[in-house]
Amino acid sequence: MSETTHESAPTREVSPAELAAQYGLSVSGARPSLLDYVRQLWGRRYFIVAFSQAKLTAQYSQAKLGQLWQVFTPLLNALVYYLIFGRLLGGRGEMGDDEYIPFLVTGVFVFTFTQASVLAGVKSISGNLGLVRALHFPRASLPISFSLQQLQQLLFAMVILVAVMLGFRHWPSWTWLLVIPALVLQFVFNAGLAMLFARWGSHTPDLVQLMPFVLRTWMYASGVMFPLRYTVESTAKWPGWVADILEANPAAVYMDLMRFSLMSGPYHDSIPANTWLLAIGWALVVGVGGFVYFWQAEERYGRG
Amino acid sequence: MADKENATGLVADDGRVPTVIADDLHIVYRVYGGGGRGSATAALRRIVRREPSARVREVHAVRGVSFVAYRGEAIGLIGTNGSGKSTLLRAIAGLLPAERGRVYTDGQPSLLGVNAALMNDLTGERNVILGGLAMGMTREQVRQRYNGIVEFSGINEKDDFISLPMRTYSSGMQARLRFAIAAAKDHDVLMIDEALATGDKKFQRRSEERIREMRAEAGTVFLVSHNNKSIRDTCDRVLWLEKGELVMDGPTDQVLKAYEEETGK
Numbered sequence A: 001m002s003e004t005t006h007e008s009a010p011t012r013e014v015s016p017a018e019l020a021a022q023y024g025l026s027v028s029g030a031r032p033s034l035l036d037y038v039r040q041l042w043g044r045r046y047f048i049v050a051f052s053q054a055k056l057t058a059q060y061s062q063a064k065l066g067q068l069w070q071v072f073t074p075l076l077n078a079l080v081y082y083l084i085f086g087r088l089l090g091g092r093g094e095m096g097d098d099e100y101i102p103f104l105v106t107g108v109f110v111f112t113f114t115q116a117s118v119l120a121g122v123k124s125i126s127g128n129l130g131l132v133r134a135l136h137f138p139r140a141s142l143p144i145s146f147s148l149q150q151l152q153q154l155l156f157a158m159v160i161l162v163a164v165m166l167g168f169r170h171w172p173s174w175t176w177l178l179v180i181p182a183l184v185l186q187f188v189f190n191a192g193l194a195m196l197f198a199r200w201g202s203h204t205p206d207l208v209q210l211m212p213f214v215l216r217t218w219m220y221a222s223g224v225m226f227p228l229r230y231t232v233e234s235t236a237k238w239p240g241w242v243a244d245i246l247e248a249n250p251a252a253v254y255m256d257l258m259r260f261s262l263m264s265g266p267y268h269d270s271i272p273a274n275t276w277l278l279a280i281g282w283a284l285v286v287g288v289g290g291f292v293y294f295w296q297a298e299e300r301y302g303r304g
Numbered sequence B: 001m002a003d004k005e006n007a008t009g010l011v012a013d014d015g016r017v018p019t020v021i022a023d024d025l026h027i028v029y030r031v032y033g034g035g036g037r038g039s040a041t042a043a044l045r046r047i048v049r050r051e052p053s054a055r056v057r058e059v060h061a062v063r064g065v066s067f068v069a070y071r072g073e074a075i076g077l078i079g080t081n082g083s084g085k086s087t088l089l090r091a092i093a094g095l096l097p098a099e100r101g102r103v104y105t106d107g108q109p110s111l112l113g114v115n116a117a118l119m120n121d122l123t124g125e126r127n128v129i130l131g132g133l134a135m136g137m138t139r140e141q142v143r144q145r146y147n148g149i150v151e152f153s154g155i156n157e158k159d160d161f162i163s164l165p166m167r168t169y170s171s172g173m174q175a176r177l178r179f180a181i182a183a184a185k186d187h188d189v190l191m192i193d194e195a196l197a198t199g200d201k202k203f204q205r206r207s208e209e210r211i212r213e214m215r216a217e218a219g220t221v222f223l224v225s226h227n228n229k230s231i232r233d234t235c236d237r238v239l240w241l242e243k244g245e246l247v248m249d250g251p252t253d254q255v256l257k258a259y260e261e262e263t264g265k
Helices: A003-008 A016-022 A034-043 A045-059 A066-088 A097-126 A129-134 A141-167 A174-203 A207-221 A228-235 A240-248 A250-262 A266-270 A274-295 B040-049 B085-092 B124-134 B139-153 B171-182 B201-217 B228-234 B252-263
Strands: B018-031 B057-070 B074-078 B100-105 B110-112 B189-193 B220-224 B237-242 B245-251
Touching (some): A034 A274, A045 B124, A066 A141, A097 A129, A097 A174, A228 A240, A240 A250, B057 B085, B057 B100, B057 B220, B074 B085, B074 B228, B085 B220, B124 B139, B124 B171, B171 B201, B201 B220, B220 B228
């Protein structure tokens, strides 16, 4: 400012805070209230969807087979698990191929959804610092968008899943409609988990190195490629409460819901009804908890 | 004259409306990496104990900057590379958290730049939509302004390039599209970081014109540039930063003269 203003007006020294208050200026970069945050996030819903679709398109655009890899990758994983766990190690329990293969493919697809959401979530802030430092938007848009990208990927894979079901004579029934609530619950859970890990990953980048190890352990503990209760009780001869705990873990819960919805036969019948309650509980606790936890550090993302 | 001392002496009741107030602002970056090995167990221990990593280095990018910007001002930021200009802009926009001190703003200042939101593997068309949404435009606004953006960028002048992936564009074309997307939004407090150096002569003239337009609409414009001519053409006040500190704050001619003497241009 120039000297002339000092002469023309009766001058008075005020503190910056007083001046800001006088003209109704607000602190830049302050964290909004939880309600405002939800409102801002809702305002950005089209960005969240567009961003997830853009990431999905860009992901395989350099590969010759393009988007087909979205389906090939989990399918190849399922094939390897079938050979190792199904054939070589005999981990299939009492299931024949017509039950084990749908069981395995469903498990791989559903677990991949959670696994990929967590992996993308850890990097969603630390890997997009350029975006966080350039534009203004509720940061939760990023982990939610990445989970949404994985959901769309799973929807592509559902085509294969349906083909596998029909191929092994698991015919459509009214329970197939339960796929929708199962996916909604798992998405809420995944998004919450992605937000949780996004905050941790934003101040501890080392987590990116650690996560594949943690996720692989989680996969083996959730019965992706073997029936959990049968293996724990009959093969390993461990006490029943171990199976109870493992079966209550969210990955096992969401896999079982999908198997319950799509498959028919003995495994379908063995899934307890309280699995749905567990699925709702996990979605609420992790979904809401992860969101609130992420919001609490909203103004600090972008520093590290 | 107006230099560092009386830049912080705030004057009230003189009729001018402040839009941005920086109060003893400090910005510190934390940088990870450089040397050492990290094992999974060591990382786990750090996470569990919440210890900061020994390999974190702190970079004090902005050191105690204070100023008041008023409605209708166009303020240039000058200084050598790494003097903290871009960091200061990001802090004003609320994109970088302050270590100490505060920035008060009128509404939501926005940084002119969508580079980070765009994806090179996508077509120009989808990038226009994505960039617009990323800046907080509604779907309606993006739809309405789509043709204007494409026309302003001049991407389609030679061929139908807008339907090709952005990675197939020349660097000049990419820069033009980025500027066209970024300039499509209305802003209260607008901050421009080295945007004018892009494109050919014709496009530079067009973008300078657009910036003057935006300045008329916006309350306050901040411009970072190493091109003293574009600062002289667009700004009436200049802040000179060096090593994160405010060296000088005053009318464009004075500050630029002192800056040019110092840097020997």
